[in-house]
Amino acid sequence: MSEKIKKILEKKEFSKGDIITLLQANKEERQLIFAKANQVKKDFVGLKTYYRGLIEFSNICAKDCYYCGIRASNKNVQRYDISDEQILQAVKFAYENNYGSVVFQSGERADKQFIERIEQLLIKAKKITKGKIGITISLGEQSLETYRRWYNAGAHRYLLRIESSNKELYYKIHPQNKMHDFDTRLNALYDLQKAGYQTGTGVMIGLPFQTYEHLADDLLFFKAFDVDMVGMGPYIEHTETPLYEHRNLLLPLEERFNLTLKMIAILRIMMKDINIAAATALQAIDPIGREKALKVGANIIMPNITPTINRENYQLYENKPCIDEGADECTHCLEARITISGDDIGYGEWGDAPHFEKRTKIKKEA
Numbered sequence: 001m002s003e004k005i006k007k008i009l010e011k012k013e014f015s016k017g018d019i020i021t022l023l024q025a026n027k028e029e030r031q032l033i034f035a036k037a038n039q040v041k042k043d044f045v046g047l048k049t050y051y052r053g054l055i056e057f058s059n060i061c062a063k064d065c066y067y068c069g070i071r072a073s074n075k076n077v078q079r080y081d082i083s084d085e086q087i088l089q090a091v092k093f094a095y096e097n098n099y100g101s102v103v104f105q106s107g108e109r110a111d112k113q114f115i116e117r118i119e120q121l122l123i124k125a126k127k128i129t130k131g132k133i134g135i136t137i138s139l140g141e142q143s144l145e146t147y148r149r150w151y152n153a154g155a156h157r158y159l160l161r162i163e164s165s166n167k168e169l170y171y172k173i174h175p176q177n178k179m180h181d182f183d184t185r186l187n188a189l190y191d192l193q194k195a196g197y198q199t200g201t202g203v204m205i206g207l208p209f210q211t212y213e214h215l216a217d218d219l220l221f222f223k224a225f226d227v228d229m230v231g232m233g234p235y236i237e238h239t240e241t242p243l244y245e246h247r248n249l250l251l252p253l254e255e256r257f258n259l260t261l262k263m264i265a266i267l268r269i270m271m272k273d274i275n276i277a278a279a280t281a282l283q284a285i286d287p288i289g290r291e292k293a294l295k296v297g298a299n300i301i302m303p304n305i306t307p308t309i310n311r312e313n314y315q316l317y318e319n320k321p322c323i324d325e326g327a328d329e330c331t332h333c334l335e336a337r338i339t340i341s342g343d344d345i346g347y348g349e350w351g352d353a354p355h356f357e358k359r360t361k362i363k364k365e366a
């Protein structure tokens, strides 16, 4: 069997069948995939990890996704919205500690007040860091016009997970209505590219009803869409959500974890020069889960720099790590752990994906 894996790994392109075989690799075989992924990482993006200081500034959300702990219908979560001042304080922390970039993430809202607030925040974040901080935003589905406004205000990367590229599965994990429309989400991704962002997407791994075939299709979707960045992590059930009732269908956590590492490694081999995040959810399963991901192809880590008082209320899933640690503590423990895993840290750099530059250059020349 490992001969079969070796043969696949020598190929230039993977078929769907190849990907499924790789996803099913056993403990020994998967080492071959991991070694190859780490080599590709070294050759194409370098053994370097970039930081994105993550600011989860509000858990107020208009959506009702069946898997998410901060869905609108969950009445057992205390809603919060961090003040602009505190957000900018966190930006300053990231800047002063040479993180290079920050991510603004929150529940999903598309009202006028929210759009304007974000625009102002982006302008201020750039101003207080003399234009030096790189800003990724992850604020859900918005109109092309809004995406453009925020881009012009200073954001240059955007994360919007498709959650599953399979429409049928998508509707098993979301309500089927206008607010949760698969095609709208997909179109939003195209709009992000149109607006000029480095565009990132991703999926959850180990969802109920999800098959190897779905996951292989997800990887092929990333490739076909020509994404610049991917963030994907294990699905972790949350008691206060509708999907919890299907927990009997889930793989054990450890298997969801291992499957995520394989997804990351295979994606690195398929898309050599993109940015791949070591998702925080990995750390909820294994204390050094993110570092393990860095060894098999991931190159981005998102240290949580949300003021600690609010962290316990941004629990998309249970067991979320580091909710009681301050940003400072996180920085120190992280640096040691990354260095031990063999990467340098790209302090003070934006760490954009080389893929983006190539993608846009080809377009300009065409």
Ligand code: SAH
Pocket: 067, 068, 069, 105, 106, 107, 108, 138, 139, 140, 141, 159, 160, 161, 163, 203, 204, 233, 234, 235, 236, 237, 238, 281, 316, 317
């Ligand atoms: N509102 C933004 C940000 C969403 S939170 C948006 O719509 O894009 C970021 C990600 O957390 C989601 O895209 C989802 O993939 C992930 N997530 C939510 N609930 C989860 C769970 N129970 N387990 C694992 N990941 C989860």
